[in-house]
Amino acid sequence: MRPEQLLTPTPSGVCCKPAKFHIDPTRKVDRALITHAHSDHARAGHKHVLATRETLDIMRLRYGENFAGSVQEVGYGETLNLDSVKVTFHPAGHVLGSAQIAVEANGCRIVASGDYKDAADPTCAPFELVPCDVFISEATFGLPVFRHPDASEEIRKLLQSVTLFPERAHLVGAYSLGKAQRVIALIREAGYEKPVYIHGALEKITAYYEECGIPLGPIELVKGAKKAELAGQIVVCPPSSMTDLWSRRFSDPVTCFASGWMRVRARARQGQIHLPLVISDHADWDGLTNTIAATGAGEVWVTHGQEDAIVHWAKARGLKARPLAIVGYGDEESEDDLDTAGETGA
Amino acid sequence: MNRFAELLDRIAYEPGRNNKIKLIADYFRTTPDPSRGYALAAFTGALSFKYAKPALLRGLISDRVDPELFALSYDYVGDLSETIALLWPAKKIKGRNDVPTLSEIVETLGALGKLELPGQLVRWLDALDERGRWALLKLVTGGMRIGVSARLAKTAAAALGPHDVTEVELAWPGLEPPYEKLFAWLEGEGEAPESNNPVLFRPVMLAHAIEASDFGKLDPKEFVAEWKWDGIRMQAASGLDKSGKRATRLYSRTGEEITKSFPDLLSAFQHDGVLDGELLILREGRVQSFNVLQQRLNRKAVSSKLLQEFPAHIRAYDLLSEDGEDLRHLPFLERRKRLGKFVKNLKDSRVDLSPMVSFGSWDELAGARADPAQHGAGQDADAVEGVMIKRGDSVYQPGRPKGQWWKWKRDPKVIDAVLMYAQRGHGKRSSFYSDYTFGVWTNGDEGEQLVPVGKAYFGFTDEELQQIDRFVRRHTVNKFGPVREIVHEPNEGLVFEVAFEGLARSSRHKSGVAMRFPRISRLRWDKPPKEADRIEALERLLEGDPAAPLKRKRRA
Numbered sequence: 008m009r010p011e012q013l014l015t016p017t018p019s020g021v022c023c024k025p026a027k028f029h030i031d032p033t034r035k036v037d038r039a040l041i042t043h044a045h046s047d048h049a050r051a052g053h054k055h056v057l058a059t060r061e062t063l064d065i066m067r068l069r070y071g072e073n074f075a076g077s078v079q080e081v082g083y084g085e086t087l088n089l090d091s092v093k094v095t096f097h098p099a100g101h102v103l104g105s106a107q108i109a110v111e112a113n114g115c116r117i118v119a120s121g122d123y124k125d126a127a128d129p130t131c132a133p134f135e136l137v138p139c140d141v142f143i144s145e146a147t148f149g150l151p152v153f154r155h156p157d158a159s160e161e162i163r164k165l166l167q168s169v170t171l172f173p174e175r176a177h178l179v180g181a182y183s184l185g186k187a188q189r190v191i192a193l194i195r196e197a198g199y200e201k202p203v204y205i206h207g208a209l210e211k212i213t214a215y216y217e218e219c220g221i222p223l224g225p226i227e228l229v230k231g232a233k234k235a236e237l238a239g240q241i242v243v244c245p246p247s248s249m250t251d252l253w254s255r256r257f258s259d260p261v262t263c264f265a266s267g268w269m270r271v272r273a274r275a276r277q278g279q280i281h282l283p284l285v286i287s288d289h290a291d292w293d294g295l296t297n298t299i300a301a302t303g304a305g306e307v308w309v310t311h312g313q314e315d316a317i318v319h320w321a322k323a324r325g326l327k328a329r330p331l332a333i334v335g336y337g338d339e340e341s342e343d344d345l346d347t348a349g350e351t352g353a
Numbered sequence: 354m355n356r357f358a359e360l361l362d363r364i365a366y367e368p369g370r371n372n373k374i375k376l377i378a379d380y381f382r383t384t385p386d387p388s389r390g391y392a393l394a395a396f397t398g399a400l401s402f403k404y405a406k407p408a409l410l411r412g413l414i415s416d417r418v419d420p421e422l423f424a425l426s427y428d429y430v431g432d433l434s435e436t437i438a439l440l441w442p443a444k445k446i447k448g449r450n451d452v453p454t455l456s457e458i459v460e461t462l463g464a465l466g467k468l469e470l471p472g473q474l475v476r477w478l479d480a481l482d483e484r485g486r487w488a489l490l491k492l493v494t495g496g497m498r499i500g501v502s503a504r505l506a507k508t509a510a511a512a513l514g515p516h517d518v519t520e521v522e523l524a525w526p527g528l529e530p531p532y533e534k535l536f537a538w539l540e541g542e543g544e545a546p547e548s549n550n551p552v553l554f555r556p557v558m559l560a561h562a563i564e565a566s567d568f569g570k571l572d573p574k575e576f577v578a579e580w581k582w583d584g585i586r587m588q589a590a591s592g593l594d595k596s597g598k599r600a601t602r603l604y605s606r607t608g609e610e611i612t613k614s615f616p617d618l619l620s621a622f623q624h625d626g627v628l629d630g631e632l633l634i635l636r637e638g639r640v641q642s643f644n645v646l647q648q649r650l651n652r653k654a655v656s657s658k659l660l661q662e663f664p665a666h667i668r669a670y671d672l673l674s675e676d677g678e679d680l681r682h683l684p685f686l687e688r689r690k691r692l693g694k695f696v697k698n699l700k701d702s703r704v705d706l707s708p709m710v711s712f713g714s715w716d717e718l719a720g721a722r723a724d725p726a727q728h729g730a731g732q733d734a735d736a737v738e739g740v741m742i743k744r745g746d747s748v749y750q751p752g753r754p755k756g757q758w759w760k761w762k763r764d765p766k767v768i769d770a771v772l773m774y775a776q777r778g779h780g781k782r783s784s785f786y787s788d789y790t791f792g793v794w795t796n797g798d799e800g801e802q803l804v805p806v807g808k809a810y811f812g813f814t815d816e817e818l819q820q821i822d823r824f825v826r827r828h829t830v831n832k833f834g835p836v837r838e839i840v841h842e843p844n845e846g847l848v849f850e851v852a853f854e855g856l857a858r859s860s861r862h863k864s865g866v867a868m869r870f871p872r873i874s875r876l877r878w879d880k881p882p883k884e885a886d887r888i889e890a891l892e893r894l895l896e897g898d899p900a901a902p903l904k905r906k907r908r909a
């Protein structure tokens with residue numbers, strides 16, 4: 008079987024025709040397999056959704072009870088037989104509940120990895136390497152200029168700044184699913200014990216992480232806090248809130264942004280960031296290229312990001328490689344814009 | 354170097370001045386000599402070595418990275434040094450001990466032969482992290498724009514201990530990196546570092562342009578004034594070198610040495626001292642225009658004919674040091690006394706004392722400024738550019754310290770405008786309508802109409818104030834609270850000649866221009882409003898059109 012017969016790329020995601028399902032479709036379908044709950048991959052309104060329990064829970068938190076017609080939980084390592092096709096979910100190391108989806112039929116295995124990272128993360132299961140014939144990879148940071156440093160080193164810089172500026176609040180912009188909780192967990196690993204303040208948009212998901220047994224230490228809401236209380240505190244918030252009305256309650260804050268984009272100065276300057284923290288939930292260049300090589304795949308499909316460089320790199324190594332040009336992936340930020348819209352002044 | 358790079362990163366992104374100072378001071382506090390000294394040198398522009406060319410860097414990276422990937426990366430990042438810093442295939446070794454310090458890098462670069470540079474760069478790039486590589490490449494290519502002034506860096510150094518930035522500035526001339534003695538002194542150990550070179554340039558003290566609104570806040574009794582001469586501000590430093598020979602150096606106000614251009618002045622200095630003054634051309638005791646001075650400055654070769662035709666002269670304003678004694682911490686009036694004796698002692702007609710202008714009130718000073726010939730400048734009045742207003746107790750501080758010295762230039766720009774609104778004044782003037790809004794003609798929605806271009810409450814005599822007040826009361830067409838609208842029709846209204854110092858575009862003003870320091874210079878009872886100026890005249894002035902029909906100062 009040719010790989011394209013097993014999984015067919017379309018502009019709204021890859022589609023498995025023999026078993027009639029889509030993976031992370033960007034339009035409403037009958038049967039959707041979802042890699043993780045970021046809103047560019049997990050949309051509401053499908054008839055039937057298969058995903059990990061955490062992904063389903065988070066989708067429910069975000070979209071409400073009726074986000075899908077029906078749902079089915081799939082555990083890591085569990086194999087489903089959908090018609091003639093075998094489907095297995097493996098940890099992707101991206102955010103809580105994130106999975107790579109291995110699809111196999113007639114001796115051909117394709118791994119749709121969704122978003123993934125091979126770096127350590129105390130808030131989710133570590134990435135698992137799955138040997139395959141075709142590896143579908145993201146390429147968010149698919150340029151050799153992106154090499155993420157140790158996240159703990161970036162957190163050291165944050166805590167050093169908190170010590171140097173004990174009167175200024177440190178606003179740490181972080182995507183509300185995954186990054187925010189990882190940043191808090193890293194702050195705890197570094198030995199910081201004071202309460203961490205969070206924006207209201209992070210409340211539900213942060214509480215869910217704790218329910219799942221991920222300790223985040225004392226958390227306070229910014230909403231109820233007095234202005235004087237916020238001076239000198241670490242405040243984790245969606246990136247977009249750092250420039251809106253909400254941020255005016257802090258006097259002379261240090262704006263920090265935890266993102267892989269912060270590696271490039273022009274991006275940090277654009278966002279008027281005072282302290283860029285290069286912390287990413289995506290694989291960097293070395294992570295992408297090492298992973299692709301290690302899967303043993305003879306063919307790479309690149310979903311979104313800096314496709315050109317990864318495709319060029321893969322071809323130079325004698326692999327077959329093609330960009331998929333799926334429309335709508337790569338906007339993890341947009342979820343936060345939605346979340347904060349109702350939170351102004353919160 | 355990684356630590357210095359981290360600091361550079363932080364201050365590049367931090368907009369607040371005090372926060373920047375805190376970050377730099379923290380670096381100075383936690384970084385040992387001599388690295389912190391070289392960092393201070395980097396901020397003050399005191400580092401010098403031969404820069405590496407971009408071609409060398411491109412060569413290094415093209416040996417290591419696929420050209421297509423380099424092209425895609427460079428296209429994305431947009432800056433060559435940053436692209437290379439990020440792309441460099443570093444060898445990650447935990448706990449490596451070959452990470453170079455800033456001082457190693459600076460000292461090595463100073464001693465390195467050209468052929469050794471590429472190999473050394475590679476060793477450093479291998480050992481540093483992304484930020485460190487970026488800072489290194491910016492440093493070696495001379496492309497480091499840090500966004501920190503020398504003054505700010507010195508302020509941060511001063512924050513280490515009990516001294517303030519003025520003390521640092523005073524101690525600074527002649528000091529060299531890595532400033533170990535300076536840091537020790539700043540941290541409260543040891544004496545202030547001293548330079549024993551007698552002919553060093555001392556950073557110059559400058560004045561703020563005075564605004565009309567400043568006068569109310571300044572007490573004339575605390576200030577003295579002198580003419581501002583239309584020449585070139587300069588500094589002359591004279592002393593004995595190590596072998597006991599007299600050395601004299603002339604500097605421009607930025608510290609550029611101009612000794613060679615004015616050999617005719619050197620023999621005037623036979624005493625040790627550093628003098629601040631104005632360089633002028635004097636013919637038969639008369640100060641020549643700036644134009645004439647310019648002719649001398651334009652000649653490259655200093656011929657004896659030139660020296661004869663354009664005899665140079667120094668008009669002294671200040672004395673910064675005498676017989677090795679630093680006078681800059683003394684009050685201006687004290688220094689001025691010492692200056693008087695010093696100049697007298699030189700017994701040389703090429704150096705004289707700039708006379709003081711006496712005044713009892715700002716209005717009196719305004720009168721002197723308007724007519725220097727009758728107020729002591731005599732036949733040199735044409736070379737008077739305005740007056741300098743100095744606090745009697747001002748110490749000599751480099752830069753433009755607040756509230757100490759002011760310049761008040763003459764020969765303003767002038768325009769005829771029509772009185773549109775008047776408002777009561779404050780204090781003694783509260784019973785008079787003394788604040789005026791005036792306008793010029795423009796072609797607006799309703800055809801020819803007046804558009805306000807500024808406000809003035811200054812420049813008229815008491816008698817004129819009474820006349821205007823009477824006019825205002827008799828010609829009010831509307832009242833809005835404290836403001837009266839005054840008749841301003843083509844054939845009825847009052848025309849002011851308004852003088853001002855400058856113009857700027859302004860989106861806040863309906864007219865699109867804002868005047869700097871406007872004041873009423875004459876009342877034009879003789880002129881009907883329709884003959885007042887139009888907005889186009891201001892716009893031409895804004896664009897520097899020489900056809901603008903306004904009196905302007907012309908310099909060749």
Ligand SMILES: [Zn+2]
Pocket residue numbers: 043045101122339
């Ligand atoms: Zn994602």
